Amino acid sequence: MAVYTEVADEDLGRFLARYDIGRVQSCKGIAEGVENTNYLLQTTGGRFILTLYEKRVDRADLPFFLGLMQHLAARGVNCPTPVLAKDGVALGELAGRPAVIVTFLEGMWPRRPAVSHCAELGAALAGLHLAGADFSIPRRNALGHAAWAPLFAQSRDRADTVQDGLAAEVDETLAVLDASWPGDLPAGVIHADLFPDNAFFLDDRLSGIIDFYFACNDLYAYDVSVCLNAWCFEQDGAFNVTKARALIGAYRRVRPLSAGELAALPVLARGSALRFLLTRLHDWLRVPPGALVVPKNPLEYLRKMRFHAGIADVRDYGVEP
Ligand SMILES: Nc1ncnc2c1ncn2[C@@H]1O[C@H](COP(=O)(O)OP(=O)(O)O)[C@@H](O)[C@H]1O
Ligand SMILES: N[C@@H](CCOP(=O)(O)O)C(=O)O
Numbered sequence: 388m389a390v391y392t393e394v395a396d397e398d399l400g401r402f403l404a405r406y407d408i409g410r411v412q413s414c415k416g417i418a419e420g421v422e423n424t425n426y427l428l429q430t431t432g433g434r435f436i437l438t439l440y441e442k443r444v445d446r447a448d449l450p451f452f453l454g455l456m457q458h459l460a461a462r463g464v465n466c467p468t469p470v471l472a473k474d475g476v477a478l479g480e481l482a483g484r485p486a487v488i489v490t491f492l493e494g495m496w497p498r499r500p501a502v503s504h505c506a507e508l509g510a511a512l513a514g515l516h517l518a519g520a521d522f523s524i525p526r527r528n529a530l531g532h533a534a535w536a537p538l539f540a541q542s543r544d545r546a547d548t549v550q551d552g553l554a555a556e557v558d559e560t561l562a563v564l565d566a567s568w569p570g571d572l573p574a575g576v577i578h579a580d581l582f583p584d585n586a587f588f589l590d591d592r593l594s595g596i597i598d599f600y601f602a603c604n605d606l607y608a609y610d611v612s613v614c615l616n617a618w619c620f621e622q623d624g625a626f627n628v629t630k631a632r633a634l635i636g637a638y639r640r641v642r643p644l645s646a647g648e649l650a651a652l653p654v655l656a657r658g659s660a661l662r663f664l665l666t667r668l669h670d671w672l673r674v675p676p677g678a679l680v681v682p683k684n685p686l687e688y689l690r691k692m693r694f695h696a697g698i699a700d701v702r703d704y705g706v707e708p
Contacts, residue, residue, distance in 0.1 A: 390416035391675060392424045392439045392482050402481045405472040406488065408432040419584060421670065421683060422600060424484070427491075434491040435470060439484040444600055446485055451526040452599050453477050453487065455519065455576065462518035464511075465595040467492055492595035494587025505618050505630040507593040508586055509637030512578070512614055515596065516607050516642055519576030528579065528603040530662055532568050536561050538665045545672050550686055553668075557661070560692060564658050569606070569651040577610035578602050582617040608648035611638060612655035615704065616663065616691050624690050632705035649701045649708050657695035664688035 394402075394414070403411060409432030417425040417436075424439040440449070453469045460468045467489035469477035479486050497504045530538070539546075539557055546554040578585075579601040587595040611634075619630040638644065667685035674682050701708055 389418065389421050389681075390424050390426075391441050392484055394426070394439070394482050398482055402479060402486065403430075405474070405479060406470065407473050408435060408470060408488070418681075420598070421681075422598075428488065435488045436467060436491055437481075437486065437488050439481055439486045440600075441484070444485070445529070448526060448529075449478055449485060449487075451524045452602065454524055455522055455599055455602055456489070458522045459515065459518050459599075464515055464518050465492065466599065467595075467597055492587055492597060494589045494594040496584045496586055497588055498583075499622075500583050500618050500630070502627075502629050502633045503591055504583075504586075504588065504593075505634040506637040507588070507591075508581070508614060508618060509611075509634035510641050511586070511593045511596060512581060512610060513638045513641035515578060515581075516575060516610070519602075522576050526603045528577075528605040530579070530601065530666065531603070531605055532564065532658060535564075535658075535661060535665055538669060542665070542668050542672055546668060549668060549671065550689065553689065556689070557664070560657065560661055560696070563696075564654065564661065567654050568658065569647070569654065572606045572608055572648050572651060573645065574604060574606050576602060577605050577607060579605065579610060579613060581610065581614050606648075606651075606655065607642070608644065608651055609655045609659060611635065611644070611648075612652055612659045613662075615652070615656050616660050616688070620691060620694075624687075626694055628703075628705035635704065635706050646708060649706065652701050652704060652706075653695050653698040656698070657692055660688050660692035660695060664692060 399414060409430035412429040414426045414428050417427055422443055423441045426437040428435040428437045456466050456468050459466050470488040471477050477487050543554050580598060585598040586593060614634060615631055618634055619627050621627055664685050667683045671682050671685050
């Protein structure tokens with residue numbers, strides 16, 4: 388995560404007095420990530436993550452996020468769980484932001500995911516979909532297909548300063564996706580941002596999943612397409628069909644994908660590439676002064692979006708229908 392909000396020592400002291408987690412030894416800002424403010428909190432009781440929710444998190448969604456982590460953890464998904472304060476409440480307020488403390492997960496995210504990581508990830512994603520199926524709180528995808536045009540409208544006039552012709556290319560893609568977006572595929576709770584930096588590994592085995600703050604109800608196959616984009620391209624932009632085969636194959640062994648879901652993958656992957664292009668473009672044009680954050684390059688996702696536009700058949704992802 389990034390650090391957008393600094394916390395004064397006395398505010399932290401007052402906040403932590405609500406908890407029974409020992410005495411603070413250190414509280415260090417974590418520079419990774421782009422969405423919320425996170426601190427690594429070391430106390431005499433152990434290590435924790437202190438999260439202050441920033442711009443994209445709506446307070447009304449916090450019961451969904453916190454409840455989902457508890458729900459998934461109770462079904463065997465290794466994910467952070469909110470630490471309850473002495474009064475039994477997880478959510479508090481710190482430096483004017485909603486804030487929680489969650490449990491710390493051991494492990495490292497893979498800087499260069501290998502085929503074996505992709506297979507582990509595919510199986511874990513399917514497991515997460517199954518584990519979330521009976522979660523009772525619904526949340527619409529605030530960054531789903533219907534949100535992309537209004538989101539782009541906020542950056543459209545400056546898009547061509549990032550790349551010549553970008554505005555026209557996004558307009559055209561939005562129109563294509565509007566005409567072809569599938570509506571009747573299996574849906575449920577999805578993670579929606581399961582990038583390598585949100586998956587921890589220990590000895591090459593997936594040990595935990597973090598960052599549920601984009602989780603929502605949407606198409607399961609859309610979540611697969613997010614992972615295809617995030618895990619199966621090389622740093623030079625080349626698509627790695629072996630990684631895609633491993634990811635999707637492992638997913639299907641845990642949760643089978645229907646013929647309709649497989650057929651829709653190219654359009655879903657084009658859409659999920661556009662979704663990350665748009666949020667990155669939005670943030671690229673608006674880096675808050677003084678924030679400890681490294682904005683992510685929107686053009687990486689333009690290239691991925693173009694790749695999927697050229698996919699006619701799911702076999703091009705190395706997958707048999
Ligand atoms: N529960 C956790 N256990 C261990 N490390 C964590 C945990 N949550 C976050 N982190 C650390 O913080 C970094 C950013 O977290 P993340 O949730 O991805 O932030 P953002 O939502 O801003 O992307 C992770 O890469 C990891 O180093
Ligand atoms: N995954 C997104 C950015 C938000 O993810 P985070 O895990 O870094 O908060 C992207 O790559 O655009």
